[in-house]
Amino acid sequence: METAVSIVGKKVKDNLVFEVPADRLGTSLETIWCPSPSREHRTRPYPVPKSIVMGVRDSEECGAKFSPPPLAVSVSGQGKTFLIAVSADKNWHRFNFCEFSASRQTVKVKIDLEGHTGVQQAQKHLRIQVFPAREKELPLQLLSRALSGLYPEAFQKRKNIVSWWRQPIYCGWGDQVALSMYLKGKGPEARALTYCTQGLYERWINRLEEAGVPFGIVTIDAGWSPAGTLKPFRNHWPDLRSFVEKQHQKGRRVLLWLGLWLQEGLPDRWCLHAGRRLTVDPTHPEYLRYLRQQIRRLLSPEKDGFNADGFKIDQLQHTPTERKPRGGEQFGRTFSLTTWHGKIKPYQDTWGMELLYQLQREVYRAAKQAKPDALVTSSTVHPYFHDTFDMVRLHDTGIVKTDVFAAMKARADLARAVLPFHLIDADDWVHSDYGQWLHYTENSWRLGTPCLFYAERFVAAWNREPLTREIPLSDLRKIAAAWKRALQPEPAFARARRKI
Secondary structure (H helix, E strand, O other): OOOOEEEOOEEEOOEEEEEEEHHHHOOOOOEEEOOOOOOOOOOOOEEOOEEEEEEOOOOOOOOOOOOOOOOEEEEEEOOEEEEEEEEEOOOOOOOOEEEEEEOOOEEEEEEEOOOOOOHHHHHOOEEEEEEEOOOOOOHHHHHHHHHHHHOHHHHOOOOOOOHHHHOOEEEOHHHHHHHHHHHHOOOOHHHHHHHOOHHHHHHHHHHHHHHOOOOOEEEEOOOOOOOOOOOOOOOOOOOHHHHHHHHHHOOOEEEEEEEOOOOOOOOHHHEEEOOOEEEEOOOOHHHHHHHHHHHHHHHOOOOOOOOOOEEEEEOHHHOOOOOOOEEEOOOOOEEEOOOOOOOOOOOOOOOOHHHHHHHHHHHHHHHHHHOOOOEEEEOOOOHHHHHHOOEEEOOOOOOOOOOHHHHHHHHHHHHHHHOOOOEEEOOOOOOOOHHHHHHHHHHHHHOOEOEEOOOOEEEOOOOOOOOEEEOOHHHHHHHHHHHHHHHOOOOHHHHHHHHO
8 A cells, every 4th residue: 555545434323434454554453643642641652452532522532622633543553554534525524523443453433423414425525544654754744744635725835924923922811710719719710700800911911011021912811701792891891992002002912712602691593502502503694793793893993893903712622512512601601411402403504513613714704804914823723724713722731740841742743733834822821830830931932932821820729728829020030031032033143154
C-alpha cells in the first residue's frame, strides 16, 4: 500500500461502521495513537486492544477540550504506521462522535448518526481514508499531510492576518475566580460571573500597567451579559463603550466572551428542546437575525454600538446530541439529561458538527461584516472549521502533575499540524501550582500569542486553605520582562547574519 485507500462503511443500527483488517495493511497491529492529548495529558500511543472516542466533547483518551479535534488515529505494528481518518463531504459532518477500536487483527470505526441522518444517505458522503506513513515521517507530519489532502482549503496561507492579533492577551477569568474564592471561600467556579464588572477590570488593568506587562488585547470573560441576549449588564458594565474607548486610546483591543450555545433570556421558539429547553437553535432564522444584529451592535463603532473588537468563543461542548444532551442558560447553570428525553428537532434538517459549524460561521461572518479586522478565537481544532475563526485557543489546562508547558505544547503542536496558518492563543487558565503557572506564563510566547489570566490573586486550591494567594508585583514584572524580550524586533546584526 503506497497511496491513500478509501474504505466504505456498512449499516449497524443507527451507526455507520467501517472495518480495516490488519492483513490489508500487511501487518498485525500493536499500538494506536490519538493526536489529541488525553485528560491526563498523555501523548504516547496505547497498546491494543483499545478504543478511542472523539467528537464534539472530550473523552478520557481524547481530552484536550478541542471541539472537535481531528477525527483520526494512527496505528502501528511491525515497523509500519498508518493514519486512519474520517472523511466527510461539505455539509455532511452530520454526526457528533466517532469511535476507533483497534485490535491486533482490525480497526473498526463507528460513526454515530444518532437517528438524525439515514445510514444509506451517509454512506454516499462519509468515508474512511487510510494513509501509510513515509519513511521517518513523524505522527503529526503524517496527520498534517493526510488532512491537507482531505481539506486542502485549510492548508492555504491566509491573507487577512492583522498585526494587532499577535499582541499579548489579558483575560480576566482567573482574577474573577480568584476574587470570588478570596471573598467567599470554596464553592462553585460560576460564582466568578458576579465579579465580571467594569470597575474590577479597570483595577486589574491598572495593576498590570503598574507592573509594565505589555498586553495589547483585553478579553472580558463570562458575566458581562446574559449568555443568550448578549446585552451588557448595566449594573456590571455601566458604560462598556467608554471602557472600550479607553483601551483603544492606550493602543489595545477588546474581546468579549461568547458562550456559543447558552440561551439565557431568549424566547423558547429560538431554542432546541428535549422535554425542557436545551440550547439555541442555530438553524432558526429569527434567532440568526437576532444574533447578527447583536454582534453588529457589539462591534460597531457607530453611535449605537459598543465598538468592541471580537469574540472569545467558548462552551463548544454543549453542541446538541441525543447522547446525554447538555443545555442551560449561562455558565454554571447548565445540566445534562440522563433519561429518555424525546428526539431533538432543529428548525432545519441538519445535525451534529454541522450545527456547530453553522453557528460558529454565523458569528464569524457577522463579526467580519461589522468590523473587518475583528478577531474571533475558538477551540475547534479540525480543518473543516478553518473558515469560522482566526485563532486557536489552547483551552483550559486542567490539573497537570508534571509539566504545564509540555502539556500545552502538545496541544499547540497539534493545532499547527491541523491548521498551520491560524494563530494560537496560548491561554493561561492554570491553577493549583503557582510555580508551574509562573513558568508557563513567562514562556507561553514560545507556543503562540501569550496570555495572562491573573493580575492580583492566584487560584491555589479548590478545596483547602489557602484557596488563593496574592501575586506580587515582582512576579508580574518577571512576566513583563519575558514578554518584552520576546516582542523585541530582531537585532539588526542578527538579521544581517541570517541573510548571509
